[in-house]
Amino acid sequence: MSGKFQKVAYKPVGLLLGVAAGAIAGAVFKEVWKLTAGDDDAPDAHDEERGWGEILAAAALQGAIFAVVRAAVQRGGAVSVRKVTGTWPD
Numbered sequence: 001m002s003g004k005f006q007k008v009a010y011k012p013v014g015l016l017l018g019v020a021a022g023a024i025a026g027a028v029f030k031e032v033w034k035l036t037a038g039d040d041d042a043p044d045a046h047d048e049e050r051g052w053g054e055i056l057a058a059a060a061l062q063g064a065i066f067a068v069v070r071a072a073v074q075r076g077g078a079v080s081v082r083k084v085t086g087t088w089p090d
Contacts, residue, residue, distance in 0.1 A: 010081060010089045013077060013081070014074075014077065014089075017073050017074060017077045018070070018073075018074075020073060021066075021069050021070040021072075021073040021074070022066070022070075024069050024073070025062075025065050025066040025069040025070065028065050028069060029042065029061065029062045029065045029066070030042065032061065032065065033058065033061070036061075037054075037058075042058045042062070043055045043058050045059070077089075
């Protein structure tokens with residue numbers, strides 16, 4: 001497979017992986033928040049009844065989980081592409 005073709009062919013796969021990573025990260029965050037905070041709903045920045053500390057802690061936790069899940073999904077996708085095509089995606 002040529003480099004240009006491979007880049008174009010991988011774009012839709014990369015987009016689907018990104019969507020999947022977001023969905024997985026959201027579900028993981030909800031479960032982790034339930035376990036750590038004992039609350040079914042994570043605070044939103046506009047939640048008037050929650051304090052700064054709780055809102056910022058939730059945002060930091062959500063960001064960390066999203067970054068780890070995204071990296072794991074992207075890495076898995078790249079490894080799969082290499083197995084199928086024999087080359088690493090750019």
